Amino acid sequence: MSFIRRVINAVHETEITDARQQIAILNSEIKSYQQKGRKCIENKYKNFLPDVGENERFMLEGENLVHDVKTFLEHLENNVKHNESQCKDDVECMVKSLEESALGLTTCIKLVQIENLLNEIHKINKLNRFNDATNVLAELKMLIYDDESNDIIRHLDCYKNIKIHYIQEYETFLCNLHQNFESLVEFKSKTFQNTKAISIRISKDMEQLRDTTVALVNTNYCPITMCDFLLENVFEPICTRSCTLNLDDTDCTTVKLLLSYNLNENNGYPDYRVVFNNVKKVFKCLSYMNVIIDNDRSVFSIIAQNIKDNFFDLIINKCISLAIPKSISEMKSSTIIEDMKRIHNFLCDVQFLNNEKQEDLRLITAIDKVIILFSKKYASNTLDEAKIIMHKDLHDTKTVESTFTIESTLTKCQISKSTFQLIKLLETVIENAKEFEENSEQVLNTVLMVLERYGQEVCEYHNKLLESVPQQSAIFRNNCHFIAEWGITHNSLKCLQSFENVTQFLYHLGDEKFKSQLYTQIRNLRIILEKLDFSEFSQISPGPHRLLRQCLRQMEVLKNVWHPILPSMVYKESMSLLLNELCEKVIHKIVKMEDITAKLCNELEDIILLIEKKGPGLFDDDSRVEIEVKLWMKLMQLKTILSASLAEISELWCGGKGTLAANFKAEEIKHLIRALFQNTDRRATVIASIL
Numbered sequence: 260m261s262f263i264r265r266v267i268n269a270v271h272e273t274e275i276t277d278a279r280q281q282i283a284i285l286n287s288e289i290k291s292y293q294q295k296g297r298k299c300i301e302n303k304y305k306n307f308l309p310d311v312g313e314n315e316r317f318m319l320e321g322e323n324l325v326h327d328v329k330t331f332l333e334h335l336e337n338n339v340k341h342n343e344s345q346c347k348d349d350v351e352c353m354v355k356s357l358e359e360s361a362l363g364l365t366t367c368i369k370l371v372q373i374e375n376l377l378n379e380i381h382k383i384n385k386l387n388r389f390n391d392a393t394n395v396l397a398e399l400k401m402l403i404y405d406d407e408s409n410d411i412i413r414h415l416d417c418y419k420n421i422k423i424h425y426i427q428e429y430e431t432f433l434c435n436l437h438q439n440f441e442s443l444v445e446f447k448s449k450t451f452q453n454t455k456a457i458s459i460r461i462s463k464d465m466e467q468l469r470d471t472t473v474a475l476v477n478t479n480y481c482p483i484t485m486c487d488f489l490l491e492n493v494f495e496p497i498c499t500r501s502c503t504l505n506l507d508d509t510d511c512t513t514v515k516l517l518l519s520y521n522l523n524e525n526n527g528y529p530d531y532r533v534v535f536n537n538v539k540k541v542f543k544c545l546s547y548m549n550v551i552i553d554n555d556r557s558v559f560s561i562i563a564q565n566i567k568d569n570f571f572d573l574i575i576n577k578c579i580s581l582a583i584p585k586s587i588s589e590m591k592s593s594t595i596i597e598d599m600k601r602i603h604n605f606l607c608d609v610q611f612l613n614n615e616k617q618e619d620l621r622l623i624t625a626i627d628k629v630i631i632l633f634s635k636k637y638a639s640n641t642l643d644e645a646k647i648i649m650h651k652d653l654h655d656t657k658t659v660e661s662t663f664t665i666e667s668t669l670t671k672c673q674i675s676k677s678t679f680q681l682i683k684l685l686e687t688v689i690e691n692a693k694e695f696e697e698n699s700e701q702v703l704n705t706v707l708m709v710l711e712r713y714g715q716e717v718c719e720y721h722n723k724l725l726e727s728v729p730q731q732s733a734i735f736r737n738n739c740h741f742i743a744e745w746g747i748t749h750n751s752l753k754c755l756q757s758f759e760n761v762t763q764f765l766y767h768l769g770d771e772k773f774k775s776q777l778y779t780q781i782r783n784l785r786i787i788l789e790k791l792d793f794s795e796f797s798q799i800s801p802g803p804h805r806l807l808r809q810c811l812r813q814m815e816v817l818k819n820v821w822h823p824i825l826p827s828m829v830y831k832e833s834m835s836l837l838l839n840e841l842c843e844k845v846i847h848k849i850v851k852m853e854d855i856t857a858k859l860c861n862e863l864e865d866i867i868l869l870i871e872k873k874g875p876g877l878f879d880d881d882s883r884v885e886i887e888v889k890l891w892m893k894l895m896q897l898k899t900i901l902s903a904s905l906a907e908i909s910e911l912w913c914g915g916k917g918t919l920a921a922n923f924k925a926e927e928i929k930h931l932i933r934a935l936f937q938n939t940d941r942r943a944t945v946i947a948s949i950l
Contacts (some may be wrong), residue, residue, distance in 0.1 A: 389474035732776035739769025893922035
């Protein structure tokens, strides 16, 4: 019969004093066990004596004692404590004493457990059994640091030395683990004078590599250094440089990857197919270290977590986006979409990517956007080609007899040859869009983009000529109208959003540029005509004749420039405005004069006669001047007034119903009569009749 059973029987069969004696014996045995444990710990962590043997037997003995104490306390609680009220205080005192002994016993057992585990980890570290070491170290960490019931142990003199011993063993474990991993997996980078060489060596000892890698991950190993090495020294050069990459897996013990490239020479980005092939070689090499950590993690998934976004950026921005075909024919023959699907599936097969995660589908998303990328690149290339055409000389022209629409006013005018080249380019885009059926609108938007850019690009590049050379603005006006009318004839373009706005903008821009030049010419005429002065009439100088000839010569120059360039209607409207401006200034100068002598009348008639002689010649049909120039008839009537008598003027006015009344006001006629004729009764009578 065990000792604890005897004690329990004593509680049933004998007096309370006998039970007290038996409890005292139990306490004595616990204290004896504690003393042994204390001596063991002091020898190990205070006096640093040799190890105490028979740890397993000693721990078993302690566990048996804990079991006996627990059983006895439960028996006291259920059978003794409430049987005798007079011994209640004695029983409570005994229970308290026994519980204190049990607490000390538990502490002693934990110390023995720690000692046993420290001895075990020391042996395991020598054998490099990393997974076993991970488990033992985790158990030790819990006993030493994490156990909430360890308050007693933490106040013992030996606790500091226990922690030091644990830390030493943990650091030894980490050192051995890292050294072993580095012996199995080696990443090296070496820079020479002009070349950089990168090597990766991985052991084929899968069992040892698995144990080492799993243990490394379980110790919260930081993979950033390794991941940064792969990104900066392997994947980035592969995507951005012309590299030499060799994979050697013929050796039965290791697989090697050698990568090298020239630091000084960079012949542009490599072909995307070369990049994809090299990426596969890299992952094939790295697959030898792709250990499965648990259900959710592997080495590749850990690498992906750290470099995936940057890896995608390299592949998409430095590889795929640069490989987008430039033309429709290239796009049709290209296999880039299929190749992107293959590389995505490959990366999923090796567990670098996960098809179920949205963030891992960037390559698939990029596939969906290849058409958009192609459209943008196609548009960009087309725009670059269009810019070269837009920068060509505007004055290198070709005469067109008719244009695209019946309503067009662009007949017998000059258009820049570069405009025809631009339209030919845009027609090629439209034809290409027909071949690109599913996404034809995206291609057609290229036409819209070029048309939008035309006005801005030409105005900026040819700005000085457009401002200073009259024929340049006239040609630009024709070009804008010609391109707009060409666009209107294509039904395929009408479906594009804002297309109508673009054509209207071209019409407006061409007109505004030409009007700006026309108003510049009008301002130049005004500056000359402001110098006309008929105030001194005794000896009129040749100045007015000279100024008027200058104005007429300027208009003749514009005729020579604009007549062959502009459509007939636009030319007539423009010259009419200029000649009308001249007529207005001359009429105004004469009508406001206070006194006009007979000699001066002759001079003024000569001036008007000069205009009458030169003015009609600005138009194809001399007779059109009376229709086109608003003030022409008024100027001719003014010439008549200058040589007419009072009676003739009165007859021409005819009570406000004569020919003069169509162009002159009554006050103007009165003012002219006062300036031309002396103050007589007859003059007063005629003036009075003019109402």
